[in-house]
Amino acid sequence: MTEAATVSKLAVARSTRARNSELAGQLRAAAVDGDDARITKLLAELLRCKGLSRGQRIALQQKALLSLVQSLRFAALSDDQTGLQNRRGFTQSGTRLLDLAVRDEEPAHLMCFGIDNLDRLYDSLGAPAAQILVRQTANLLRDLFPSYGVYEVLGRIERDEFAALTTSNEYPSRDAVIARVRASQPKHMPALSLSVGIARFDPLDPTSVDELLEEARRDMNQPASQLAFNVDMRRLGMGAVARRL
Numbered sequence: 001m002t003e004a005a006t007v008s009k010l011a012v013a014r015s016t017r018a019r020n021s022e023l024a025g026q027l028r029a030a031a032v033d034g035d036d037a038r039i040t041k042l043l044a045e046l047l048r049c050k051g052l053s054r055g056q057r058i059a060l061q062q063k064a065l066l067s068l069v070q071s072l073r074f075a076a077l078s079d080d081q082t083g084l085q086n087r088r089g090f091t092q093s094g095t096r097l098l099d100l101a102v103r104d105e106e107p108a109h110l111m112c113f114g115i116d117n118l119d120r121l122y123d124s125l126g127a128p129a130a131q132i133l134v135r136q137t138a139n140l141l142r143d144l145f146p147s148y149g150v151y152e153v154l155g156r157i158e159r160d161e162f163a164a165l166t167t168s169n170e171y172p173s174r175d176a177v178i179a180r181v182r183a184s185q186p187k188h189m190p191a192l193s194l195s196v197g198i199a200r201f202d203p204l205d206p207t208s209v210d211e212l213l214e215e216a217r218r219d220m221n222q223p224a225s226q227l228a229f230n231v232d233m234r235r236l237g238m239g240a241v242a243r244r245l
Helices: 003-033 036-048 054-077 087-103 118-125 127-144 174-184 209-220 239-244
Strands: 108-115 152-158 161-166 191-201 226-230
Touching (some): 003 036, 054 087, 087 108, 087 161, 108 127, 108 209, 118 127, 127 161, 127 174, 161 209, 191 209
Antiparallel strands (some): 108 161
């Protein structure tokens, strides 16, 4: 085989691998979107894998299937609307974090954030605006807990309820959490009412994530638990909605 033919063959192989890797990525996106028709089409194209040896084809197919499984696992543990973990994902990740806290003899805090009167907001503002409020609440938690995904766990555990679990010592009490929320929000924006509850995890007397959630919920029902969290609806082009809050 001439040098030119060898170079051409290698170029074709690289192009084919790049295309098939692209197909694997598209397959993962289709799985996340739940697009069954596109999943079927992409699988059929991927399984043909033209231009590769048998070993390369098998390796690529295994990679694609692993990507698909990871996508399905992510979908099973996450909340579609906010991108945070759902109740199941929060419990799994939270349990691992508490295991580390026990090992390191480090206290932790679990906080619940409840959106007050969410059903009324859906009725008065409409679903699109209310869903924006839900996503804004999730973004508030991301701002409050910047180590989310590493040393902290965030989740949307109910339709109107969020939770955060952290080993940071910046959250010793509900008042401290409320103060941080208020300090982080611009005062000229319309306010959304939240209730906040907190539970402390003692590594020397460990309890489960579910037990901490229940304790934080009880604390959330105390009269002093409510606060106003400001929502920037104008930035989202929803000034009319902002005036109605």
